[in-house]
Amino acid sequence: MVMNVLIVEDNELFVNSNARSMKVLANKYNIDMKVKVFTNVGDLLYQHIKEESIDLALLDVEIGNHDGVKVGKKIVKYHPLVSLVFITLYRKYLDRASVLDPIGFLVKPVQFDRLEKLFCKAVMLKQGLLSLEEKNTKFVTVMENRNKMEIKECEILYIRTCQRKLLLKVGERNILISETISSFEKGLSDLFIKIARDILVNKRKVKEVRGMQIIMCNGDSLDISWRKFQEVIRKLHT
The missing domain is CATH 2.40.50.1020 (LytTr DNA-binding domain)
Structure with a gap:
């Protein structure tokens, strides 16, 4: 099973930290993972959303002058079964993101144990979908x-x-x-x-x-x- 992860975050410090954490988790749980990182919102990001598989998306609520919730809506449009996780410095922004039914929220600085729990949840959701698809193969x-x-x-x-x-x-x-x-x-x-x-x-x-x-x-x-x-x-x- 390949886990396709998308990280959208404009702060390079947090980007690097989250990307490293994903690699640690992939090794720990023996998951084949592909991680794609974007530090800004633009045509390349939207092209990736349209054309590539996304199983787990870690989204900053505010990405420069762009709204991370709107990016989340675009992802859900093309990948309705995606596991969304919103990240922010301010808890007050999380209510807006809840309408997309994310699997969880993270407040900066991200705590590794909390990220690990959400990662495991996303993996289990994908495994469940794959086993259901296999079971229903006709x-x-x-x-x-x-x-x-x-x-x-x-x-x-x-x-x-x-x-x-x-x-x-x-x-x-x-x-x-x-x-x-x-x-x-x-x-x-x-x-x-x-x-x-x-x-x-x-x-x-x-x-x-x-x-x-x-x-x-x-x-x-x-x-x-x-x-x-x-x-x-x-x-x-x-």
């Missing part, structure tokens, strides 16, 4: 060019009709099968949402909703039927 059987194959349902990004066949987008691969979308849909779990008459998407692979389109994690854009828009938005958040 396979679908398809025929492509007379070749029978089993595909993990969770690895399918989306399904759409294509020239009287079904196109299954699995990673970078396009799999064409001779089946109708209505019959194929019956064998799927509620992991999939019908966003149009001829399109099903894996809600865990949705990156964002942009206007009347869904942007998938691989960058593909798919049109949402206006009749289904409200239903799609509701299902994406359940």
Whole structure:
């Protein structure tokens, strides 16, 4: 398991201290960890939030002239299951951050034992999600060019009709099968949402909703039927 940690803090002293603490904890608990640090809010940070995995985010409530809570909202938008920890010099700012349901708060200077407890909590949350995903792994059987194959349902990004066949987008691969979308849909779990008459998407692979389109994690854009828009938005958040 890889733990992806994001630290956003404008004070280099605290940045270095927290980054060192993360490395100590990774070694102590034998966790493979990737730590990314930003000392200011800008395009590079937002690009990282959009494109990279984040399991644990340590955010200063005030990052220069920027609001750390707003950064937290952006992270939650792209990573709804992230473990957020807000850090500040002043306890009075913590109430604003509580609306994002963080796993905890830290007051500067950060106490290592308190950070360790929150780190362990984040690790356990990720392990729980991984075990739940593994437990719920389902396979679908398809025929492509007379070749029978089993595909993990969770690895399918989306399904759409294509020239009287079904196109299954699995990673970078396009799999064409001779089946109708209505019959194929019956064998799927509620992991999939019908966003149009001829399109099903894996809600865990949705990156964002942009206007009347869904942007998938691989960058593909798919049109949402206006009749289904409200239903799609509701299902994406359940």
